[in-house]
Amino acid sequence: MTGGPGRAGDASDRGRPRVLCAGHVNWDVTLIVDRLPAPDGEVKIQRRHQAGGGSAANVAAVLAGLDADASLFGSVGADESGTLARRELSTAGVHTYLVEADGETAVKYLIVDADGEVMVLSGEGANEAYTAEDLPPGTLTADTDLLHLTNQPPAVAAALAERAREVGATVSFAPGRQFVDRDFSETLPLADLVFCNRREAAALLDEDDDGATAYGALREDATLVVTHGSAGSEVHDRATGQTTTHDSFAADVVDTTGAGDAFAAGLLAARLDGADLDRSLAVANACGALAAGEVGARVDLSWGRIEAFLDET
Incomplete structure (x- = not known):
């Protein structure tokens, strides 16, 4: 992975890579049902599960399990x-820099049917009650290998x-569901690596009459990762013009x-x-598959578990 100018050496020179994730921190309440309710309908709850959520928090927790020195910047109520969200992240080995705001922590209610399909009810809460100035001095330094941004x-x-x-860290960006509703035109040119799904990619990319792809605001040397759910994933490396695909x-x-x-x-x-x-795509798809096999947004992963999964498939 490449970052901006002035990097302080490879992560291997200093032990575990240092990663800072920034974005939403939620508390999730998951309700398992046999089918999603129809309008004016009713279904029975088969199981209730509570745990931490929020994209930035989820990524930080998995990275900590995969031997990264992972930190998280965001806000809670x-x-x-x-309190539960902080405690769970600490247990997962994530260092937290969380602004404590007035009001409630963002809570999401997720209704999951027998096929794993999800309906989400979101409480806005305090997961965007922070500014860039709230990040403590010395958190984002020349020793930081990666900044991972999610929706915010x-x-x-x-x-x-x-x-x-400015400090030479790689910037990755996963804007998520609100990508088409928010103006991230100032962030995209600063990102080395951008994650999106098929719908988000369609909003980001355009093809001309000759089939050539226009990447909009992406950097000339950016890497674009597109997920296709059960159809796998692909990576477009603009620096080399190479596209790498991997089945799910x-x-x-x-x-x-x-x-x-x-x-x-x-x-x-x-x-x-x-x-x-x-x-990297094989590891990523393995992590996605393992996460989809468990209830809740947070999954406990290790390199040993990933290698065992890859050996079995």
């Missing part, structure tokens, strides 16, 4: 859900990306919540470990 106010994302490039792995899908975050964390961890794109 001064309530029980915020565009001005905050752009300011953090600017600071990361068969999985017993229980809950797809957080699978995309586990995918992103797996690819980032593999790249930080020096893997090529093919190996």
